[in-house]
Amino acid sequence: MRLQSLTARVLLVSTIWAAAALVVIGVVISTLYRQGSERGFQDLLRAQLYNVINSIVVNDKGVLAGSPQLGDLRFSQPQTGWYWIVEPIGEFNTPPLVSTSLGSGKLPIVSVDDVPFDIRYERFYTTLDSFGNEVEVAETEVVLDIQGRTARFRIAGNRDVLEADINDFNRNLYLALAIFGFGGLGMNALAILFGLRPLDQARRSLEKIRAGESERLDGVFPREIQPLASEVNALIDSNRRIIERARMQVGNLAHSLKTPLAVLINEARVLEAPHGELVRSQADAMQVQVQSYLNRARIAAQRESVLARTEVEQALERLVRVMRRLHSEKTFLLTISPPNLVLAMEQQDVEETVGNLLDNAARYALGEVRITAHLSGEGVQGLDPGRRAWITVDVEDDGPGIEPAQIAMAMKRGRRLDESKPGTGLGLSIVREIAGEYHGTLAMDRAEIGGLRATLVLPAAS
Structure with a gap:
């Protein structure tokens, strides 16, 4: 389907492009923010992890000791998803140390084969604690003394905090992009309309x-x-x-x-x-x-x-005045609806076509001739479909008329049905030829007042 409006085409293309661009921009910014937020979250866990490492020692009794002060109440509130855990590994046999937030809960360990340590001997992975919280875990292993006693240090942070921050940013981002997008589309439409003025x-x-x-x-x-x-x-x-x-x-x-x-x-x-x-x-x-x-x-x-333009009312009134002088004993009735009709024809062609019909009607009428002009709409059968409007001119008389079989003969060049009347027999054929040159038509049938009705369809001016 092709849009016929140039403005609609430009607006459609610019709207699709702007909408696609805003969606891509929104996705890219959201992805970059998520990546940055996750790096920041891991940096926070790393800092807290090394704070715990610096707070734990092996005391004189050979057991783990220390009380990390992380400055975050979530590590002391139960089931928050924020935990620290220090577990001995190898031959170092001592009770582990855990934050009060974990209590008796468990924090599963992901296999090193699945998530190996990096070059800094750190690894980060996501798991679920025993309370159903999705947590991000930062883990490393540290040798605590010269005797080689080693412990695994883990710090966990609840990802709900991270996701809530990302969702809040995305919500504000998409709202801002939507406002900017609709505002931009409005300004774009105004610019296009102004440019196409x-x-x-x-x-x-x-x-x-x-x-x-x-x-x-x-x-x-x-x-x-x-x-x-x-x-x-x-x-x-x-x-x-x-x-x-x-x-x-x-x-x-x-x-x-x-x-x-x-x-x-x-x-x-x-x-x-x-x-x-x-x-x-x-x-x-x-x-x-x-x-x-x-x-x-x-x-x-x-x-x-x-x-080429001719005012219908002026042309027909002029013809009627002439006919009234030539045939003073006849009555001529003129009706034009709506007023101010304009034909897309030269004035002399209008006068010649309608004048011929009026002259014929006046010669054969008993006492009355009617002239009616009205506007015809689109799609008039048999006429040029590309033209929007036509004007129909009907000329009727109350004379004897002619039989339907004689109509075609009367339209032929040089044929006269009544030899007693003056004329050459060329009038109707000339009318039909002139109408045809303007893509119009001429037809004849029985009039309502008893005589002949000639119907002339001519092009209306826009």
Whole structure:
């Protein structure tokens, strides 16, 4: 799965990295502290061990004697896990000396094979005393006099003290890392959002261009984004030049054909029928077809332009005013919902498509023509799935209408169902072609008021 948001991607990666780094840091610091604490604990036991060694002697009677003063009450309180033991070894036969904290308890000895002495003739191991305490034992063997009498010295410390200290440190460490981590992630998110603000600025500038409020990507952008802004502006300028060049060529071609066609039409009027009528009708058809193809060339040149915009309300009200003057005996009802709809089309294309439909409806209507424009949502069947919104324009009349089987014939270029009405039979095909150039559609069916309903679906501006 790919995240579509650049901010979400950066935040996700930085969060995962920061969390992993904090976990590793926490584990490393905790491990180092444990190692240091254990070394410190062993150093404490070693110091107390040599204090006991310095306090024990062999008296005149040949027995162990002495009373170590370790300055720690735990060695005198029972079952604390803090003990010292001095045991004779070899042929030295005398009662051992133990701290009052051990009492009658036992402190098992780990085999030398399992834990050997180091070069200082010391060894440290962990065992359980007879009271269930886990203790760390420091042990060595010392020759006490010139006669070679030897004793084993052991000092034990309760590991609960060590573990409690380590756990307390770990708790404080993880709390501090958590606070730092969440604070760092928050600051990181703010830094990322602040760093990506120029992209939001560029997006808003593009929205202004698409809304027709601006013609260039304006603003001061960082060094990394400025080349992109410059390229976008260059693309807009190039697109505008292409549109202007296409319009100029269309105008030149229309101007060059206008005079010869007018001459043909005028000459056809003085010719005798039926030749004159034939020449005139064909010249009229040529004029309409030339204009149709010129329109298609112009639309193709500017179809993808973000600057093509037409206010629906203004365009339709203008067309309705014209129709009311031409057909004063007919009623024209205009409904637009919601207001402020904008088509992503050139104004003259909107007027030509809707105007053709209105003209047809007005000629065949008995007394009423209805024009309705409304917004259609995403996923309109049969239309471009990449576009978010469409505008549907319905033109209805209360005339006789046409049969469903005749609709397809009426849409064909040059076909006229009613020869008694003036026209060339090209209007509906031109409307369909212009709508198709904008990826829209034209459909016809029976209107609710009895006549024909033409439904034109055109792209809405963002």
